[in-house]
Amino acid sequence: MEIEPFSLEHWFDQYEHSADIxxxxxxIRSLxxxxxxxxxxxxxxxIPTDGDPEFKAEIAARYDRGPEEIAFTCGTQEANFLxxxxxxxxxxxxxVVTPTYQSLQAVPDAVGEISRVCLEPPNWSLDVEKVKEEIRPETELIxxxxPNNPTGQYHSQETIEALYDVVVANDAYLLCDEVYRLLADDPLPLVASMGEYGISTTSLTKAYGLAGLRFGWLCGPAELLEKARQWKDYTTISPSIFGQHVARQALEEEREANILARNRDLxxxxxxxxxxxxxxxxxxGLSWHDPVGVNGFLTVPDGFGSAKSFCRQVVEEESIVLAPGECFAGPSGGSEEDGAESPSEASDLENYFRLGFGLPSAELAEGLSRLGDFLERHY
Ligand SMILES: Cc1ncc(COP(=O)(O)O)c(C=O)c1O
Incomplete structure (x- = not known):
């Protein structure tokens, strides 16, 4: 099994430590x-290693599921992996619906095979018919x-229900990474609460501003959870006891409502x-599709070539880190017939960069002011 390098992490590694902003x-900014x-x-x-039973039951109830249908994990990353x-x-x-966070493409590509269905710019809408066309007898997951990282697109309940119908008809699962869901003003129902073919993953990282807890969960049908627990004994054994201790406080009814209200307001x-x-x-040449969450996928201004070259010039001249669209292009090694290789998508993504605006407002203002200076200087 081979896994490709995580291009966004590599990009950040090059610039994050020394850049100002x-x-x-x-x-969202950390609490x-x-x-x-x-x-x-x-x-x-x-102990038990997949989470405190009482706490698990409370979280499972959010999905109308039982405690055996949930496992606490080290973040959404581990939940997706499992x-x-x-x-x-x-x-x-x-x-896999793309562009998306690289692990949602690279891990299933390493385990088995993937086909990608691209969201269509400029509105990043999903054509469910295209998803249907990619289904094979051996398809296990959509x-x-x-909401989507990096575009900020929040697919409607109608779209999610249409995808759910596809998995039901094909005896597969719909896996939805809902880590940005609670940043929406009006969050959609949880996919794992839609029925036995739904799987949800999430954590306290993005919407709560608690990445350092490394605390999240996987929720889905009991038979899937049983297999996931077997793998978990080989990954992290249990979540961190600090993570569980603080997560429990953050998810108390009043406290949770207060944290989410502050974060949505920011x-x-x-x-x-x-x-x-x-x-x-x-x-x-700047534009975007109005995003849900705190990620905007902006068009690269005219005259800079690729997003990577634009972002490199911005960090070198203004010490601001942006994320180039190429980092969301996903696995490059698929064969033509499985649709995993999609040079056209990779080159389309060269026209976009992700700007994260969940940081404290004063830092955002400073970052935008420097980006504005950069643009003025080059026009
Ligand atoms: C869609 C998505 N899933 C998962 C993660 C990782 O989150 P966590 O910190 O919960 O592991 C990220 C991080 O950027 C993400 O964007």
Missing amino acids: MLAESG DSSEFDTDPGELGYV AFLAAMDEGSHAV VINN AARNRERVREFIAAHEHQ
Whole structure:
């Protein structure tokens, strides 16, 4: 089994440490640990290792599922990883809606085979008929990230239901990475609550601003969870006891509502600022599809060539990190017939860069001001 390098992480590694402003972070700014009790007592494993039973039951109830249908994980990353390992093997296939976070493409591509169905710019809409066309007898999963990273597209309930009908008809699962869901003003129903073919993954990283907890979960049918637990014994054994201890406090009803209200308010204010910035620079070629969450996928201004060369010039001249669209192009090694190789998509993505606006407003203002100076200088 081979896995390709994670291009976004590599891009960040090159620039993040020395740059002044990180304008490509995909989540909301982090909360401070002083808001919580950080003493979990004895520093052992979480026992049972897939999560405290009472806490698991509380979270499972959000999905109308039982505690055996949920496992606590180290972030959404592990939840997705376990879902792919549990649902797929060497001979199986997944249809992945792209562009998307690289692990949602690279991991199933490493385990089995994938076909990609691209969202269509400029509105990043999904044609469910194209998903249907990619289904094979060995398809085990349709994979979607809603709201989507990097485009900020929030697929409608109608689209999600249409995808769910496809998996039901083909005895596959719909895996939805919902890590940005609670940044939406009006979140859609959870995919794992739609029925036995639905799998949801999420964490407290993006919407809550608690990435450092490394705490998330996988929710789905009991038989899938059983297989996922077998793999989990070989990945992290249990989530961190600190993560579980703080997550429990963050998810208490009143506290959760308060955290999410603050974060959505910050997201809305910052989104408005970026919207104004884009309007002011429209004549230089900047535009976006109004996003849900805190990621905007902006068009590369005219005259810079690829997104990578634009982003490189911006970080070198202004010390601001942006994320080039090429980092979301996914596996390059697929064969033509499985549709996994899609040079046209890779070159389309060269025309976009991701700007993350979940950071504190003053930092965002400084970042946008420098980006504005850069654009003025080059026009
Ligand atoms: C769609 C998506 N899923 C998962 C992750 C990883 O999240 P976590 O910190 O919960 O592992 C990210 C991070 O950017 C993401 O964008």
